[in-house]
Amino acid sequence: MNHIVIMAGGIGSRFWPMSTPEYPKQFVDVLGTGKTMIQMTVERFAPLCPIENIWVVTSREYVPIVREQLPDLPSENILPEPAMRNTAPCIAYACWKIRKQDPYANVVVTPADALVLDVNEFRRVIGHALDFTVSGKRIVTVGIKPTRPETGYGYIAAGKIVEETQLMNVDSFREKPALDVAKEYLAAGNYLWNAGIFVWNIDTITESLRTYSPSLASKMDLMSESFYTAEEERTVAEIFPTCEKISIDYAVMEKADYIYTVKGDFGWSDVGTWGSLWTLLPHDADGNAVVGENVHLNDCKGCIVHAPGASSVVLQGLEDCIIVERDGRLLICKLSEEQRIKDFVK
Amino acid sequence: MNHIVIMAGGIGSRFWPMSTPEYPKQFVDVLGTGKTMIQMTVERFAPLCPIENIWVVTSREYVPIVREQLPDLPSENILPEPAMRNTAPCIAYACWKIRKQDPYANVVVTPADALVLDVNEFRRVIGHALDFTVSGKRIVTVGIKPTRPETGYGYIAAGKIVEETQLMNVDSFREKPALDVAKEYLAAGNYLWNAGIFVWNIDTITESLRTYSPSLASKMDLMSESFYTAEEERTVAEIFPTCEKISIDYAVMEKADYIYTVKGDFGWSDVGTWGSLWTLLPHDADGNAVVGENVHLNDCKGCIVHAPGASSVVLQGLEDCIIVERDGRLLICKLSEEQRIKDFVK
Secondary structure (H helix, E strand, C coil): CEEEEEECCCCCHHHCCCCECCECHHHCCCCCCCCCHHHHHHHHHHHHCCHHHEEEEEEHHHHHHHHHHCCCCCHHHEEEECCCCCHHHHHHHHHHHHHHHCCCCEEEEEECCCEECCHHHHHHHHHHHHHHHCCCCCEEEEEECCCCCCCCCCEEEEEEECCCCCEEEEEEEECCCCHHHHHHHHHHCCEEEEEEEEEEEHHHHHHHHHHHCHHHHHHHHHHHCCCCCCCHHHHHHHHHHHCCCCCHHHHHHCCCCCEEEEEECCCEECCCCHHHHHHHCCCCCCCCEEECCCEEEECCECCEEECCCCCEEEEECCECEEEEEECCEEEEEEHHHHHHHHHHHC | CEEEEEECCCCCHHHCCCCECCECHHHCCCCCCCCCHHHHHHHHHHHHCCHHHEEEEEEHHHHHHHHHHCCCCCHHHEEEECCCCCHHHHHHHHHHHHHHHCCCCEEEEEECCCEECCHHHHHHHHHHHHHHHCCCCCEEEEEECCCCCCCCCCEEEEEEECCCCCEEEEEEEECCCCHHHHHHHHHHCCEEEEEEEEEEEHHHHHHHHHHHCHHHHHHHHHHHCCCCCCCHHHHHHHHHHHCCCCCHHHHHHCCCCCEEEEEECCCEECCCCHHHHHHHCCCCCCCCEEECCCEEEECCECCEEECCCCCEEEEECCECEEEEEECCEEEEEEHHHHHHHHHHHC
16 A cells, blocks of 8 residues: 655744744645645645555644644644654654554655645656555655756766666765756756655665664664554653654665666755745746735835735835745845845844 | 813824824834823823823724723813814814813813923923913914924924013914925024924914804804713714814914914924934934834844834845834835835725
8 A cells, every 4th residue: 555654844944934933834825825835745645545544744743733734634644753853763753653554555755845836747756656666675766857957956866767667776866066066967967856755665664774774773663562552652752852863865865775766847846945935936027926915016026925914015115035924923035145044033 | 270182183194004094103102112102292291280181182983092091081081083174173172172161271282193302391391382371362383493404394484582481473384395495494593393282272272263263163162062961972973074174274373463483492203204213213333223122133224113013023135124014014115215105005
């Protein structure tokens, strides 16, 4: 059976005050579509498996928000992390849990807060990857066909095509590049953006962690005893915080030699910056992108405004600015300075 | 006995959203001092008469706000105008009402939303004017010693000094001037800003209106029958809205020949523009003036920020802007364009 693991523990500090530690980006209707990022993510995967096979790993404090935003999700499918320990422990917890229930599970792991424009193509590609991982020791990481020399993403160097499939070997992973390097990647043609979406069967991921992160795996074995019992919460609270903070990329992806990629060309964005959000939204003739019903612009150019809850917003004379209002919190900042928002908010 | 009439019916649309039709400027803590404009106005006059002699004329809808902000004011001293009819009917209503109770009253009429920095000097000057009007047919309008060639105020051309007093005859009133004219006024030395503060005894003002606005005076005579009876509200609601919309300047001041002025040099401002508010507030090294506890500026210059209720405001890269937040309403506008705020808000 297919299972989907949605990682929803981020705190989204780059998007303050649209995203706050109390209500981070994955739970926000970032695009003004009427749906939050996590709701769109669940919808995107819904045809691939029954809702009982969708799992959300998140911080304990966000559990009520997940319940509220995903009322159809069985509440036992919400896995609260007692502490933030990066992606490897988060993914391991979900996969050990799934394995105890379904030892033949075929799993997709995805962030909660990315955007996909062509949902049908996305499902086709993910379905293809799932077919490939249903048996055998294979890990697929989804590679996005790059459309610009983006320096904000990691890259996958794709190698040879696996015969009779649309999959390719992964030659290597590359960190976020400098602009000139990103341009070379784009020109080379075999570099893909790393979307952080992984596909594997439950045997492969648990065995991989056992091989490359044995300490993490044995902690999971310990926790696993308690899964689906009254002891689970207490045991997880005790053991999970002792896991090393380590990303799945570092723990497994960069070490195993059975990593493959499938090229996705379905309008993907991690919506990681205001600049990327600006490109995703419709614009007026002056290049302003607005989320919010009650926003009135005068002599403004190239601005992005996010104020869906404001009762009235009147702006005049602003250029290339980010303007965000949420619950009495206000940010105005030049788009060119958005990297500093994290610091401003400290 | 001295009486004070505070006119508090304005809607303050130039200051949206700090000032809104539901809660206009006179009821707002504009300067962040912890006191609203009308509270500061009452305090300023408090030593001149008992609180029972202070009267507030305002729109019916603002009566609850006046009660809340001036809990010591007898509630029968709040005179609700059933309709806005400019200053002459407003002042006439209050003066006819006072006259019925105290035919020898000596009266100061003042706007609710001006600022005075040197309150002691203000009281000295007003006391002087009251001494002058306690008997005889004399109207005093307070003239402010101008400190700049302001084009936003009307001017008083002062004439000869009245012997043994600090009062001067008023030669004429002048409309808001062009800048070059305002400069001439400033250079001439005998021009004063018209603060809209009037001093007269009750006989003088009622007789003056009888002479120069006989229709208004006879409506007041009609209304007066009902004052201090159960019929008052009904009668005022019936007659007051039929009064002509006319200012006291046009109805009396520009017609009578017994108009005097007293020069005030006590740090006065009508706080009529964001620019004037900016000059009244303290500034940081970059010329920013801030009202609000939770405002954080980065690379901002010459801005005025008013967001006392916001839980957090972070600004970056703004120059010479007005930034105002109140109850989910937000205005950002270049200071140079503040005259357009009224239009933006429509």
